[in-house]
Amino acid sequence: MNKKMVIPVLLIAVIAAAWFLFFNKKKEPVVDEKLEAIKVSKHSETFNQSMQTVMTAYFDMTKGFVNWDTDAVAKTSAVLKIALDSLKIGEIQKDTAIYESALGPLDNIKVEVTGLMADTSLAKKREDFNMVSQNLYDFLRTIRYDASKLYFHLIYYLCTKPFYNKWLCKRFSYRRNVDRS
Secondary structure, eight states: OOHHHHHHHHHHHHHHHHIIIIIOOOOOOOOOOOOOOOOOOSSOHHHHHHHHHHHHHHHHHHHHHHTTOHHHHHHHHHHHHHHHHTOOOGGGGGSHHHHHHHHHHHHHHHHHHHHHHHOOSHHHHHHHHHHHHHHHHHHHHHHTOOSSOOEEEEEEEOSSSOEEEEEEESSOOOOEEOOOO
């Protein structure tokens, strides 16, 4: 073979090899994955579970009031009282300022639930439930409850004497209670 032909063929082979080695890599598509932050509560799992039991009983009682069901309100108020008595509040004792501030609303909730259980008329029970809701909201703010998102709603009752109440809710919505009296 001719020397003049070998050098260009060799040069083309080197360039082709270099191109395949360095420049012919398929670029993988960039996947824009957004990592979700792990939700970490500042309270222990046992406290959050006992608080969830309280909130479940509270929401069940709310359903009883919405449905004007005095039997359901009576049953769920007893369940709420038991859940409040078994609330694992001991871990909050680490921060004495928060613990002492949280005891007031918690004791008020227990007193109001006891009063709610003793009342016979649904209107009086609703007034007590309003106080339970306000004190529970204050308690949750004091301990900085962070296991789930809750909203504090203004509820309007249509009855013989219309009035407003505030309740805790799992999601934000406008709710109007109808007159069933």
